[in-house]
């Protein structure tokens with residue numbers, strides 16, 4: 001029998017790099033539809049804003065894929081770095097979700113996040129000093145030199161990863177998150193093994209000598225039986241993954257979007273106080289996380305009039321929902337003065353991004369420092385030659401590199 005399902009993901013580069021036209025066509029066909037993923041599995045893809053919002057907080061749609069798939073008798077692919085590292089808040093439902101999120105939230109209380117601002121600014125400043133050392137006319141890679149190491153340094157500070165260990169860990173994560181189709185390549189297995197061994201060692205070290213950091217706070221919770229060692233290791237892994245690539249993509253994608261819209265860039269340069277609103281718009285418009293993570297129905301659910309049976313995979317396309325013309329007028333235009341209310345870029349409901357306040361702070365400081373020093377930056381290559389990354393294009397959308405000529409630095413005069 002011929003499979004009549006439309007395919008979703010695993011796109012050719014032209015669609016993966018700029019998926020919004022493709023998203024719009026699919027959403028116009030139907031805001032909720034069953035499609036075939038690149039790995040062959042069917043999934044209900046949710047593209048309309050209202051349906052997406054509903055799907056993200058409907059209790060009949062589970063985040064515990066492992067339990068749901070096992071119950072359905074499905075073979076569960078273990079993936080990297082394996083089941084011992086997959087028991088974190090993004091993979092479980094209440095009451096486990098509530099418990100794990102509450103524990104990790106201790107590091108994300110507003111005072112603790114705000115207190116990170118000087119450290120974030122210092123990291124941004126020293127990265128820009130390094131880029132400036134190349135000279136005002138030199139081509140620099142903003143991803144490698146700024147967008148990536150900035151959030152990685154910040155998550156390192158928050159967790160208590162010694163600065164000397166970060167480059168090694170950073171390289172492993174880059175390999176692990178580079179994406180592939182099918183079996184993981186040996187380099188990814190090696191990187192994964194390196195991360196696993198490193199995180200175990202870090203936990204052993206902090207057990208011996210606790211400090212004022214999140215790893216030590218979570219270790220204390222394992223001693224009180226509130227957290228198992230598997231949950232501790234999984235949470236650390238998930239925080240590093242969720243905490244850097246996403247923000248790096250926001251910074252890189254955001255710079256490209258502003259260069260694409262010089263009028264918007266000039267308006268922002270005239271008043272950097274608009275940055276908080278501009279960052280919300282850059283998240284909506286550039287979709288650093290184009291899809292939420294996979295979910296599964298545990299009961300039948302109706303979304304926007306479409307019935308989804310129990311035990312079906314659900315994939316919410318945040319990038320499509322955030323450009324739903326029924327919710328955002330002129331959705332395909334970047335408008336930093338937009339006043340249309342919240343978008344779904346950080347998700348919604350119980351799994352709403354725990355790191356959103358930190359990501360917003362990092363992005364604000366990153367843009368303040370970059371635009372403050374280099375208001376005249378420009379692309380060093382053709383816009384069409386930019387290299388976009390991230391395997392199947394489902395979970396992350398970002399650049400491999402962003403060659404820029406920064407121009408004279410205002411700081412150096």
Ligand code: HEM
Pocket residue numbers: 056089090091101155238239242243244246247250283288289291292293294318344345346347348350351352353354355356358359
């Ligand atoms: C621009 C940057 C970021 C974006 C766009 C983003 C986006 C998201 C989204 C869409 C989700 C929900 C996924 C789902 O429901 O399937 C999420 C969850 C999460 N994010 Fe972020 N994120 C960002 C930065 C960060 C940072 C900096 C951290 C931590 C340091 C972080 C930690 C988390 C955690 C822990 C969760 C899981 C929350 C839960 O399951 O309750 N994120 N993020």
